[in-house]
Amino acid sequence: MIGVTLGDPAGIGPEVTAWALARAAAEVRREVVVFGDPAVLARGAAAMGVALDVACEGVAAPAVRAGEPSAAAGAAQVAWLEAAVAAARAGRVDALVTAPISKSWARRAGFAFPGHTELLAARLEARDVAMAFVGPRLVVALATVHVPLVEVAAALSVARIVAVGELLAACLDRDLGRSRPVRLGVVGLNPHAGEGGLLGGEEQAIIAPAVAALAAALGAAVEVSGPLVPDAAFRIAADGGVDGLVAMYHDQALIPVKLLDFEEAVNVTLGLPIVRTSPDHGTAYDLAGRGSARPTSMAAALALAVRMRARRRAAASGR
Numbered sequence: 001m002i003g004v005t006l007g008d009p010a011g012i013g014p015e016v017t018a019w020a021l022a023r024a025a026a027e028v029r030r031e032v033v034v035f036g037d038p039a040v041l042a043r044g045a046a047a048m049g050v051a052l053d054v055a056c057e058g059v060a061a062p063a064v065r066a067g068e069p070s071a072a073a074g075a076a077q078v079a080w081l082e083a084a085v086a087a088a089r090a091g092r093v094d095a096l097v098t099a100p101i102s103k104s105w106a107r108r109a110g111f112a113f114p115g116h117t118e119l120l121a122a123r124l125e126a127r128d129v130a131m132a133f134v135g136p137r138l139v140v141a142l143a144t145v146h147v148p149l150v151e152v153a154a155a156l157s158v159a160r161i162v163a164v165g166e167l168l169a170a171c172l173d174r175d176l177g178r179s180r181p182v183r184l185g186v187v188g189l190n191p192h193a194g195e196g197g198l199l200g201g202e203e204q205a206i207i208a209p210a211v212a213a214l215a216a217a218l219g220a221a222v223e224v225s226g227p228l229v230p231d232a233a234f235r236i237a238a239d240g241g242v243d244g245l246v247a248m249y250h251d252q253a254l255i256p257v258k259l260l261d262f263e264e265a266v267n268v269t270l271g272l273p274i275v276r277t278s279p280d281h282g283t284a285y286d287l288a289g290r291g292s293a294r295p296t297s298m299a300a301a302l303a304l305a306v307r308m309r310a311r312r313r314a315a316a317s318g319r
Contacts, residue, residue: 001092002028002305003084006036006044007099008106009064010073011283014044015291016298017099022050023299028306029054033093035084037061037076047291058083066289074105081116085123088274095275095309096120097302100283114146117269120276129271130164132171132244133253133280134304135261138237139176139244140253141168141270152249153189153202161186161210162217165246167270169222174315175268175275175308178243184218185233185242186211186226187252193227203227207248234260254280263294266301268308275308277301 004021007013018041021029034041038056043066045052061076081101087093098116113119121129132141141164144155165184172178188207190200197204207227215224225242234256237245247253257265258280267278279297287293 001087002032002095002097002302002309003087003093004032004034004036004097004302005080005084005099006034006040006058006077007080008069008073008077008102008283009037009040009061010066010069010288011100011102011285012288012293013099013101013283014040014066015047015288015293016044016279016295017041018045018052019048019050019295020299020302021054022048022052024302024306028302033057033087035080035087040064040076043289047289048295049291067285067287069102069105069283069285071105071108074102074107074109074111077101078106078109078111081119085120088124093274094312095305096277097298097305098276098278099298100279100281102283116276116278117145120269120272124272124274126271126273128163128167129269130167132168132268132270133257133261133265134176134268135257135265137260138234138257138265139168139172140234140237140247140257141165141171141244142247142250142253144249146250149249149251153200156189156202156206156248158206158210158213161207161246162214164270165210165214165224166217168244168246169218171268171270172243173221175311177311180221182222182244183242184214184222184224184244184246185228185237186214186224186246187230187233187248188227189230189248191230193229263296264300265297266304268304275305275312277305277308 194203265280
């Protein structure tokens with residue numbers, strides 16, 4: 001089954017979820033279980049002007065209003081997410097598509113993790129995970145995620161960059177079907193990739209050794225290049241020069257992704273035993289309940305989860 005969580009019921013999650021499911025093929029909807037209040041999902045469907053009939057389970061959120069974040073909304077989104085993860089642990093769900101949550105309201109409801117990625121890694125006992133974004137023009141994984149910019153350099157290590165590169169290479173090959181050899185680029189941290197140490201030493205001390213170690217670990221099936229000059233790396237990727245990039249920090253990756261692929265980019269958690277995707281936007285309380293939210297990223301997240309799940313199943317069966 002494919003689990004879909006409604007996210008924050010006060011945000012646009014119910015609307016974009018309803019639209020994405022209504023546009024999905026009937027055979028996909030039959031494989032979906034929505035973790036959320038059926039009444040909230042119905043409200044989202046009505047706002048978007050779509051009809052929807054899918055399996056739905058989860059605690060009710062009758063006190064929640066669209067566009068009005070609250071403690072009740074925070075508690076509901078946490079309960080739905082935990083129910084979906086429990087279903088994955090039990091083997092009921094092998095793919096999960098998550099609508100946006102509010103980290104601040106979830107935290108008030110007892111959510112002890114920075115976000116979905118960290119919760120899923122802990123609950124599903126994944127040793128190494130990475131956040132990646134998959135769009136029509138860019139595929140980028142992050143070496144560090146929600147780290148203040150001043151702390152990024154200290155958070156980087158050869159081992160972490162190699163681990164993220166290995167996860168991204170596996171995704172490009174197994175889940176996205178890129179032709180071999182897969183071409184992987186590792187982005188530098190500093191201007192001009194450090195300019196030989198004149199503008200920073202992380203490229204020489206950490207990133208270049210990680211590129212060498214990654215190339216050795218992946219072998220001939222993957223071509224690894226880097227450290228790439230950051231201001232050129234994303235243009236190279238967008239033009240098809242590499243299949244995917246390992247970026248050093250959050251905004252280094254997300255600014256170009258949201259500039260080029262905002263409507264269709266999908267957040268993918270690498271390294272989990274299940275497929276997990278999500279849209280690349282937040283709760284957008286200012287749009288909730290109006291039927292004006294753009295649902296294309298959620299639809300792309302569902303479609304990508306379906307494709308990735310099918311490819312993994314085919315690989316497991318030897319087809």
